[in-house]
Amino acid sequence: MSSTLILAAExxxxxxxGFKAINDLNFYLDEGELxxxxxxxxxxxxxxxxxxxxxxxxxSGKIVFxxxxxxxxxxxxxxxxxxxxxxxxFQTPSVFTEHTVFDNILLGLKxxxxxxxxxxxxLSSEDRDxxxxxxxxxxxxxxRNDQAGSLAHxxxxxxxxxxxxxxxxxxxxxxxxxxGMTDEETHxxxxxxxxxxxxxxxIVIEHDMVFVRQIATKVTVLHQGHVIRExxxxxxxxxxxxxxxxxxxxxx
Amino acid sequence: xxxxxNLILIIGALLLLVIMPLMNAYGTAGxxxxxxxxxxxxxxxxxxxxxxxxxxNLLWGYTGLLSLGQCLFFSLGGYALGMHxxxxxxxxxQFYKAGNNPLELPDFMVFMGKTELPGHWIxxxxxxxxxxxxxxxxxxxxxxxxxxxxxxxxxxxxxxILTQALTYAASLLFFQNKFTFGGNNxxxxxxxxxxxxxxxxxxxxxxxxxxxxLLFTVLLLVKWLxxxxxxxxxxxxxxxxxxxxxxxxxxTTFKLFIFVLCAVIAGAAGALYVPQVGIINxxxxxxxxxxxxxxxxxxxxxxxxxGPVYGAIFVNALKSWATTAYPDYWLIILGGLxxxxxxxxxxxxxGLPQQIKDIIAWFKxxxxxxxxxxxxxxxx
Numbered sequence: 001m002s003s004t005l006i007l008a009a010e011x012x013x014x015x016x017x018g019f020k021a022i023n024d025l026n027f028y029l030d031e032g033e034l035x036x037x038x039x040x041x042x043x044x045x046x047x048x049x050x051x052x053x054x055x056x057x058x059x060s061g062k063i064v065f066x067x068x069x070x071x072x073x074x075x076x077x078x079x080x081x082x083x084x085x086x087x088x089x090f091q092t093p094s095v096f097t098e099h100t101v102f103d104n105i106l107l108g109l110k111x112x113x114x115x116x117x118x119x120x121x122x123l124s125s126e127d128r129d130x131x132x133x134x135x136x137x138x139x140x141x142x143x144r145n146d147q148a149g150s151l152a153h154x155x156x157x158x159x160x161x162x163x164x165x166x167x168x169x170x171x172x173x174x175x176x177x178x179x180g181m182t183d184e185e186t187h188x189x190x191x192x193x194x195x196x197x198x199x200x201x202x203i204v205i206e207h208d209m210v211f212v213r214q215i216a217t218k219v220t221v222l223h224q225g226h227v228i229r230e231x232x233x234x235x236x237x238x239x240x241x242x243x244x245x246x247x248x249x250x251x252x
Numbered sequence: 253x254x255x256x257x258n259l260i261l262i263i264g265a266l267l268l269l270v271i272m273p274l275m276n277a278y279g280t281a282g283x284x285x286x287x288x289x290x291x292x293x294x295x296x297x298x299x300x301x302x303x304x305x306x307x308x309n310l311l312w313g314y315t316g317l318l319s320l321g322q323c324l325f326f327s328l329g330g331y332a333l334g335m336h337x338x339x340x341x342x343x344x345x346q347f348y349k350a351g352n353n354p355l356e357l358p359d360f361m362v363f364m365g366k367t368e369l370p371g372h373w374i375x376x377x378x379x380x381x382x383x384x385x386x387x388x389x390x391x392x393x394x395x396x397x398x399x400x401x402x403x404x405x406x407x408x409x410x411x412x413i414l415t416q417a418l419t420y421a422a423s424l425l426f427f428q429n430k431f432t433f434g435g436n437n438x439x440x441x442x443x444x445x446x447x448x449x450x451x452x453x454x455x456x457x458x459x460x461x462x463x464x465x466l467l468f469t470v471l472l473l474v475k476w477l478x479x480x481x482x483x484x485x486x487x488x489x490x491x492x493x494x495x496x497x498x499x500x501x502x503x504t505t506f507k508l509f510i511f512v513l514c515a516v517i518a519g520a521a522g523a524l525y526v527p528q529v530g531i532i533n534x535x536x537x538x539x540x541x542x543x544x545x546x547x548x549x550x551x552x553x554x555x556x557x558x559g560p561v562y563g564a565i566f567v568n569a570l571k572s573w574a575t576t577a578y579p580d581y582w583l584i585i586l587g588g589l590x591x592x593x594x595x596x597x598x599x600x601x602x603g604l605p606q607q608i609k610d611i612i613a614w615f616k617x618x619x620x621x622x623x624x625x626x627x628x629x630x631x632x
Binding site for chain 1: 356413480481482484485487488491493494495496497499500501503505506509572582
């Protein structure tokens with residue numbers, strides 16, 4: 001494994017009741033890269049995220065995370081994988097609606113996760129500064145004392161991205177961030193992700209081609225659990241095979 | 253929001269801990285300033301139930317774990333102390349007096365034909381051992397059960413059903429009397445606790461006071477807990493466990509901790525309940541008892557600090573009255589109350605003042621709007 005890679009998935013297979021959701025998948029991500037993954041429904045995009053975050057176990061193959069030699073994450077638990085520095089934003093916004101915006105970031109904040117630590121550790125001023133910094137990055141500082149449940153849809157998505165930033169996640173897995181957003185919100189989300197690339201490595205799953213064009217330098221196309229093409233947005237959009245399986249079916 | 257809660261805590265503590273016992277000890281019988289021994293005993297029972305309700309609420313209201321087996325832990329705590337009380341009957345037992353029980357075994361064992369005390373009963377001669385078991389036994393059972401259930405990712409309604417099955421299985425076990433826990437009749441006819449006569453008014457008053465002290469200690473503990481980061485994680489588990497899991501918290505450990513803590517609280521409540529009521533039997537751990545505790549919490553206010561206390565006192569006071577006035581209709585009243593609470597008072601009795609305020613504000617706004625409309629319609 002080369003030293004600039006942060007994630008390498010090799011020969012990964014995953015079947016559900018005989019249906020091959022992921023089929024001999026090979027995927028490599030450089031440190032600091034912002035990658036977009038596209039593909040028709042059922043192409044295995046979300047399953048791929050499930051495998052990386054430990055939500056489902058792969059049948060064969062391996063996933064290695066981290067620069068340098070890296071560490072195999074195949075058999076680790078969700079919270080262990082998270083603690084290694086992989087953060088995930090779900091497709092539907094999942095924030096803690098009954099907590100304030102501030103507390104949401106607090107819960108995501110890097111630090112000890114044990115029962116006794118959470119009972120007896122007080123919030124330090126550095127923690128407070130860090131939380132406020134994250135809130136400013138995602139543009140929710142003014143809303144910090146509001147209940148997260150009262151936020152608009154787009155703001156919830158940003159809050160969830162903020163929770164990943166608070167953890168100092170090295171790798172951000174972002175599942176359809178623009179879904180259900182207005183054009184303006186979508187654009188702001190794109191700018192946010194672009195500003196985070198470099199400091200973090202990011203994989204974005206997305207359908208909205210306008211959004212993909214805004215953020216993408218390199219696009220990976222998944223089809224039937226397999227990578228069929230990798231390249232720039234233009235390369236991918238002009239590729240006859242990709243058109244056949246994906247783009248040709250939709251309006252794009 | 254915070255201030256009235258503290259005020260209620262202080263007034264409540266003053267009333268229950270100081271004024272009521274004083275009125276019981278020094279009030280002359282018949283005067284309006286007198287609190288009868290019966291009332292003190294009754295309130296001791298209500299407040300033990302309030303502790304049980306707090307444990308249900310801490311799980312259901314704050315962690316999203318609806319345990320329908322909380323009465324099992326309450327009963328286990330009760331049995332642990334009850335076993336000690338049985339052994340202290342000693343020479344006052346009927347069979348001993350009749351001269352055919354020289355070993356001073358509990359009467360039911362003589363009746364069963366036992367000739368010696370079963371091994372697991374022997375250490376309960378010691379009060380401190382029994383007191384320790386009040387916490388340890390419910391805690392251990394909760395730990396084992398919780399560890400298995402949470403590790404297997406059993407959630408939601410499946411968790412509720414399993415807890416119900418657990419308490420049902422335990423009640424069947426205790427009903428059978430195989431393990432010499434007294435079968436149907438359970439443990440009863442207690443005489444003394446630490447040498448004090450359990451039927452004496454001052455002893456009963458002290459038991460009541462002990463219950464009040466434990467109640468307020470637990471309330472303060474819960475209040476503190478909810479303010480820590482642990483409390484925030486706990487509520488986050490209730491609202492979106494997946495997000496907590498993918499935020500790097502081992503939710504299993506958090507749930508296990510709170511489940512064991514609640515079992516210990518319930519066990520302590522049971523141990524205070526038993527000497528005040530004078531009996532513990534397996535009907536206390538049947539699933540419907542646990543369901544009743546859930547109703548107290550729903551009526552009092554799920555997910556509020558004081559709601560479970562209000563609910564336990566109110567529903568049980570209503571039960572005391574209804575079971576004499578309308579004995580056939582009690583279950584219908586209880587069910588109706590639950591339905592009404594769920595439909596109309598989302599935050600129960602604890603949320604009622606706010607709800608009333610909101611309604612008044614709504615009427616005021618409407619009146620103001622009408623006034624404005626009327627003013628607009630009739631130009632000066």
